[in-house]
Amino acid sequence: MAMTLAAPKVKVDRAWQLYIDGKFVDGGSTRELINPADGKVLCKVQEGTAKHAEAAIKAARKAFDEGPWRKSTAAERAALLFKLADKIDEHAEELAELETLNCGKPLREARFDMADAAQCFRYYAGLATKPNGFTVEVPAPSVTSIVREPIGVCGQIIPWNFPMLMAAWKLAPALAAGNTCVLKPSEFTPLTVIRLVELLDECGLPPGVVNVVLGLGPEVGLPIAESTLVDKIAFTGSVKTGKVIAQAALTNLKKVTLELGGKSPMVVFSDFDIDTAVDYALFAIYCNAGQVCSAGSRIVVEDKIHDEFVKKMSERAKKIKVGPGIDPETEMGPLVSESQYKRVLEYIEVGKKEGAKLQCGGTKSEGKELNEGFYINPTIFSDTKRDMRIVQEEIFGPVAVIQKFSDEKEAVDIANDSAYGLAGAVFTNDITRANRVIKAIRAGITWVNGYHNTYNECPWGGYKQSGWGRELGTFGLDAYTEVKQVNINLEPVAVEWFQK
Ligand code: ADP
Numbered sequence: 001m002a003m004t005l006a007a008p009k010v011k012v013d014r015a016w017q018l019y020i021d022g023k024f025v026d027g028g029s030t031r032e033l034i035n036p037a038d039g040k041v042l043c044k045v046q047e048g049t050a051k052h053a054e055a056a057i058k059a060a061r062k063a064f065d066e067g068p069w070r071k072s073t074a075a076e077r078a079a080l081l082f083k084l085a086d087k088i089d090e091h092a093e094e095l096a097e098l099e100t101l102n103c104g105k106p107l108r109e110a111r112f113d114m115a116d117a118a119q120c121f122r123y124y125a126g127l128a129t130k131p132n133g134f135t136v137e138v139p140a141p142s143v144t145s146i147v148r149e150p151i152g153v154c155g156q157i158i159p160w161n162f163p164m165l166m167a168a169w170k171l172a173p174a175l176a177a178g179n180t181c182v183l184k185p186s187e188f189t190p191l192t193v194i195r196l197v198e199l200l201d202e203c204g205l206p207p208g209v210v211n212v213v214l215g216l217g218p219e220v221g222l223p224i225a226e227s228t229l230v231d232k233i234a235f236t237g238s239v240k241t242g243k244v245i246a247q248a249a250l251t252n253l254k255k256v257t258l259e260l261g262g263k264s265p266m267v268v269f270s271d272f273d274i275d276t277a278v279d280y281a282l283f284a285i286y287c288n289a290g291q292v293c294s295a296g297s298r299i300v301v302e303d304k305i306h307d308e309f310v311k312k313m314s315e316r317a318k319k320i321k322v323g324p325g326i327d328p329e330t331e332m333g334p335l336v337s338e339s340q341y342k343r344v345l346e347y348i349e350v351g352k353k354e355g356a357k358l359q360c361g362g363t364k365s366e367g368k369e370l371n372e373g374f375y376i377n378p379t380i381f382s383d384t385k386r387d388m389r390i391v392q393e394e395i396f397g398p399v400a401v402i403q404k405f406s407d408e409k410e411a412v413d414i415a416n417d418s419a420y421g422l423a424g425a426v427f428t429n430d431i432t433r434a435n436r437v438i439k440a441i442r443a444g445i446t447w448v449n450g451y452h453n454t455y456n457e458c459p460w461g462g463y464k465q466s467g468w469g470r471e472l473g474t475f476g477l478d479a480y481t482e483v484k485q486v487n488i489n490l491e492p493v494a495v496e497w498f499q500k
Contacts (some may be wrong), residue, residue: 010094018046019211021059035104036336053182053184067209069209085118085125087203116168142490144485154232156181156233157236164196169471171183197210222244233248264424266426275312283451295396296400314380323370324369335374351388363376411437444460
């Protein structure tokens, strides 16, 4: 029976504006957003300039230095964040549809992101009121306490793969700690971020505490990273841009956290059930069409099961239902933009030229509904060599490369043979070996016999060129605070270090 697609209920034909100092305002021009599912114009959004970035920074500065937010109690900030989380839940379906239309991801993934974002605000709302700081015993008559305070104005630049979730990861801890924020979403995917800030506005957030500037990275993002009025910059995106941000932050040595790319290994030993491992490998690489910084993009397989694994994984990859994210039957959507789509197709050509064996995919997805969208079939390369570009570079698309190993030492060597160190996984029934391998893998997020579980309670970030610092968990809150020691002399008498 032919399925007719239910039209999305969410309204996109409306004003999409910047949010500066508690007001929704126009930018200097407009930008057409393209629906990656059909290549057509989805809607127009306002676009900001360096002037808007400057106005937003000034508003955030004033809100931090003079406004009520910094002086608010943790319980007041928590109450606002809980309220926001409830609003996200109330609007979850509308937000999920928006995310799908803007990014291309299947609805089931967008729904998951919305629930996760609400949970992130709740986690930090809860954490805001929990004990922080401590006292240390010093010689009487002094008492000393170590306290945490907000850093100040936080610049936050986020990418296009998880717009709502990345906004939550940035805003929730920053606000819980009492900072003010200037947030810049990706120029490709600002819609859910604008809706989020509309919901925040409804919650009664004081003006200037959160500002959203829309626009291009070099035009709007860079001035935020450079500004001496900004105390911290948090960035998620490519290594290339991360290096630009780190450099720009030197103007006033602002605090920097960077969550950058990955080329994460998923190591499979032959003692593990092969069908289950194949199932996880598909999940590791094809979620969000591989546009995930922690994607399991290198599947490192023991030689004894290699050929069977490749065959089974290819058979299942071919069955993945590629289509518009808004179709509830879709399992994998299009890539986010034409430029990303072209970039991934170029990498596939590179892989072929380098001599890797294309096992499946490698092509644009064909079909009535798919011709105009940015779809690429789930792709697998085997017979790879360690120094190939497709093995070393982050493709950020539905392209898995298979690497073969013969013993545990080689598995670890291959897993660590990367400039990145974001995530890694090992699949084996031997718990001692699992522990050894995970300890040896140089990455910040690891799994044994699993992939992709992400918890708001646990630190997120990478070793090596995958970034600086950690988001989420208590580490994420720490990254939005300064540490101060307070020494109180209870019996001040003259110190008489110098003669009278
Ligand atoms: P990608 O290459 O995957 O699109 P980027 O790292 O370029 O990822 O983009 C992530 C975010 O960084 C986006 O919001 C983008 O606008 C922003 N950005 C890109 N270039 C710069 C720059 N030079 N300075 C500041 N922000 C930038």
